[in-house]
Every structure is written in structure tokens, then in C-alpha cells.
Amino acid sequence: MATSVPTTSVKKDAHPFNRETLEGLLAKRFFYTRAFEIYGGVAGLYDYGPPGSALQANIIEFWRKHFIIEEEMLELDTTIMTVSDVLKTSGHVDKFTDWMVKDVKTGDVLRADHLVEGVLEARLKGDKEARGLKAQVAPVTDADKKKKPKKNMKSVAVQLPDDVVALYESTLAQIDNYTGAQLGELIRTQSILNPDTGNEVGEPVEFNLMFESSIGPTGQIKGYLRPETAQGHFVNFSRLLEFNYGRVPFASAQIGRSFRNEISPRAGLLRVREFTMAEIEHFVDPLDKRHARFDEAKDIVVGFLPKGVQESGRTEIIKMTIGEAVAQKIVDNETLGYFLGRIYLFLTRIGINPARLRFRQHMKNEMAHYAADCWDAEIHTSYGWIECVGCADRSAYDLSVHSKKTGQKLVVRQALPDPIIVERWTAEIEKKLFGPRFKKDAKAVEDAIMALDEPRLVLLNGELVKGPTKLKLDDGREFEITSDLLTIQKKTFKETVREFTPNVIEPSFGLGRILYSLLEHVFWCRESDEARGVLSLPSVVAPIKALIVPISSNEVFTPFIRQISAQLRKAGVACRVDDSSASIGKRYSRNDELGTPFGITVDFATVQNGTLTLRERDTTDQRIGKTEEVISLVIDLVDGRIDWAQACEKLPAYTGVQDVE
């Protein structure tokens, strides 16, 4: 047997990142695959295999610890099937849309903003290549300037005039900010064609992303598969508040499936039609958005891309602490800042490279219809910067609209230390006149008047002074109101209780996007050989934490293997025995591809001296120690109590076995 000297340092950038190699590895090791593959598959639907499922389960487990347990959040599990009334009220039936365009000849459908983005990016890439080439060959000529960029998304080395480059760069910096009409204009003025066919595309039209369904055998109740888990929190708000002894702030959390009928799913797990979300709804007093644990997050340094920078067509990232960003009002309030810090810690602890993580603020048009401020945690991948977590201040929007629709008060009632005197506009109905005038509709008209807020009461009062006026109900019916029917006046009240609708800060995580980005960040190939891929997943999320390998298939090793795996299982360490006939080097390589951080070798020394060899995945460093000591170190390593350097201080280097073939 040849002897190898253990490596203590490791060169991870020997081979440049190659997406095809990673995808090959993920397919070979069954991390995930297209759903219904044997039937030809359906775009945007994926099944996870054993390592992918375990990786996702471990990310979720860590998420539960990091957020739900650490922050004492109230966990929910609400239904996926959602009655249409809820989503109509929340605005999703009318506004949860993307802009799509159709190929005028083939009828193929494309998402308008993605089409513009892809084509302009390809043209800019072609421009860069051309400038690089020209720099070596000759200066740009007038003839070059007149050349039209190629129609498809593949970059072709064609130099663009400087003003066009500037226009494209500024367009891309704010691509999420465009309306359908603006996208249509860009498509026309920049001669953007369907890259697959070279055909023209039509005007952008709105497409609702929700999957429609019906509930019950007669289908009389309309429903949708939820596009987010959030509404399940809002409709249960009163119960959650009661569970929390009537006090805010508090947060609810939910992990579950969501569905979006994406126009053109692409980029593997990054844009799919069914995915797991983990969402937090943090309910907070609108007059006090401080956070009790802000001190713990204020010194975390993160990269910000504020809206002002993007709106001026730039993309540079500003590095500063969360504390500075809140103090300078770049981030609106402490609670939002606190969550940005917690999101940063979560992502980097599961293995996301902090240098490839930024927080981008939404621009005006891009912001969801309900949001007051919104930051996306974006992770850089081979597909560019990808939104993986949205963190929005949804203001009081959701609770207010559900309350208005259902007539249920979704408010917090807070006893005031001292009573206060307030003046408020109120309406009093003349009951004697109301019944005879409106008959069976009297109650609906009265309810509509009583639901008017102060500004609208003042408005109604002003109209009534001039003469009869119309009152429109939510169902669209209109009724004539005259001044004899009611009295609107300012009254003085003594209040002992403050009643308010809380605001909601919502961090919303897409697990599939995080999982794929993580795989890109931890993937590398050994210097010696590009075929030897490694996933340097941190123990906390690695599908299997320890591999147990007997040096050969000799039965003498069986009782030792059983004992080691039983001890690791007892300590909650996911382990796997690989007693296949492959060489030990192959077995280690296979598990490097699965991201298994530690390998325990059982050999004749185990039988004779009770020792085990312990191998670390990234360095391939091997150490030797007594069975009990190695097992207890593996448990400590997996639980994060010690790191590999500390383990090395306790175990001498092993120099007896060749690591790989």
C-alpha cells in the first residue's frame, strides 16, 4: 500500500466553476430531477432525491432553530388550497401578474422582462468581447458602429455605440421597475426578437400566476393553490394574538408549499411552479418599529444596493453595518434591519459565500402592491444575482383589507397608562328613516356608512351639505343618501384603550433557490482532476455527516461497523456505511460528491488495536485515534462544538493508507 502525506491546506480554485460539471454531479447523485421524467417531464416541476431531500430538510431544520426557536415565533401549518375570497381581498386575483409576450408566428410565450433582460445582457457581453478584440487589433470604425446587434441571446462580438451601452446598462439596472407598456416600447425600439426563433413578439399582456381550482364535487366554491403562505397567517391573526396574550410584537412562521404558474420556468430550481417557502410575519406597532434585540444585529456588515443607486442606473454595492443603514434611513426601521441581519447570518451559516450575497432594495414600480419598503437578499450564481429571500414591510395592508371584507376587527387593544381625550368624526344614523327608505338593504347601507374612516366621513359630510349624494357599496350597488338620514359631526371621547392595526414585516424564503445557490457556492473540483468534484457543505446541512468505510469486505469488520453506526445514530448523527466493492478512494470520492464532511475507516488496526482513521473531506487530511475518542470527536465536529483544526490537536496524523486512487 502506498503512503500519502496528509494535506492540511486545500486549493479550491484550481478549476474555474463549470455549471455543466456541477449539474452532471447533481444528476448522477440524484439531488433532484425533472418530475415525471419518464413521461417527458413538465417545465418548472422537480422531484428531490435522497441527498437533495436531506439537504432541504437540514436547511429547514436549521431555519426552524435560527428563527422559530431562537425568536420564539408561533409556528403555523395552514392549508394550501385557498378560497378565492381571501386572495381576491389580498389583491392576488387582480394583481399577482407578470407581463408576457407571444411569438407572432409560433405562439410561444415568453416573460417580457426576462426577454428584454436576456437579450440586452447578451448584447452587452458581445460588446465587451468586441472591445477586447478590437483593443488588440484595431480601433472601432464607423462601419462597426452601424452593425446591428444579433437577434438572439447568444453573445456575438459586435461593438455597440457608447450611448447604446449606457442605455442598456441603465435599463438593466432597473429592469424590475418597468411597466408592461414600457417593456413593449423597449422591445420595439431595441428590435428585440424571440431568441429561439428570431421572430417578432407581440405587445406585453398581463398573466395571473395563480393555479385556479374548485372545491367540492359541484365546484361551487372557487379556490386557488396558494402563491405564498402569508395569507394563512393573516386570516388567523386574532387567534395568534390571543395566543400571545394580546401583545405585539410577535411573529408567526410557516414552512410549506406554494404554487406559481410561471410563464417560462427556467434555470432549474431557480424558477419553478411548485416550491417550498419559509415565511415569517412579524406583527409590530406601527408607531414603534424598534426591535428589542437590535443590538445583536447592528454590527453585522452587509452589502446594500439601495433603490437610489439603481434608479440612477448603477449597481455598486455599499458595505456598511446594519446599525449605520438604519441610522441613515437607508433601511426604514430597526425591525426591518434586524431581520436583514438575521437573514445574513442564516444564509452564511449554511454555507452561502458572504462575498456573493447582497441586499437589494425594491424600486417604486417593482414593489409589491402592499409593501411600504422591501429588500431582497440576492445571491450571486452562474445565472447572475438571484433573489432568494424577500424582506418586505407590508404595512397594515393585509390585516386592514381582510378586516374590511369580513367585518372582523383585526386589531390590537392596548390599555393606556392614562386616559386621553380625543376628537373624532362620527356618523349617527336616523334609524326611524333608514328602515322605511332602504327596506331590506338598510343594514348593508348602515354597515357601509359605519365602516367609513374619518377622511371619508368628512368627504361625505361635505357632499351632503351640497345635496343628495351616492354611496357605493363593496358589491358595486349604489344608494342615494340625503342629509336627513344621518348626522356627521366631530365628537370628543375619553379613551382608556388604544386600538390599532399592526404593521407586518415579512421575511419570505424560497428554499429551492437557496439550496441551488448553496450548491454552486460549495462546489469545486480537486486540483488533480476536474472529474473529482467536492461539495464543501457545512456539517449543519450536509445530507450525511459521516461515512463509515471498512477497508475491505472481510466479515471481521461487521461488528465494529454496527457498533460505530449505532453510537453515531444514538447521538443523532446521520451516517452511512459504504461497504461496496469499490476501492476506498472511489468510495471517498463518491461521498465528497455528496458533501459528506467526515469519513471513518475501519481496518485491521481497528480489530487489533481499537483505532479508527478519521478523514476530513476538504483537506483529505487523515487522523488516527481510539474508537471512543474518534466517535466523540465526530459528534463534537458535527454539532459544531469544535472545528477540524481543534480535532487535529487531539488526534495524530495517519500516514498508513493511500487516500484516493
Ligand SMILES: Nc1ncnc2c1ncn2[C@@H]1O[C@H](COP(=O)(O)OP(=O)(O)OP(=O)(O)O)[C@@H](O)[C@H]1O
Ligand atoms: N417561481 C419560483 N421558483 C422558485 N422560488 C421562487 C419562485 N418565486 C418566488 N420564489 C421564492 O420565494 C421568495 C419570496 O417570493 P416573492 O413573492 O418575494 O418572489 P418574487 O419577487 O415574485 O420573485 P421573482 O421576482 O423572482 O419572480 C423569493 O425570494 C424566492 O426565493
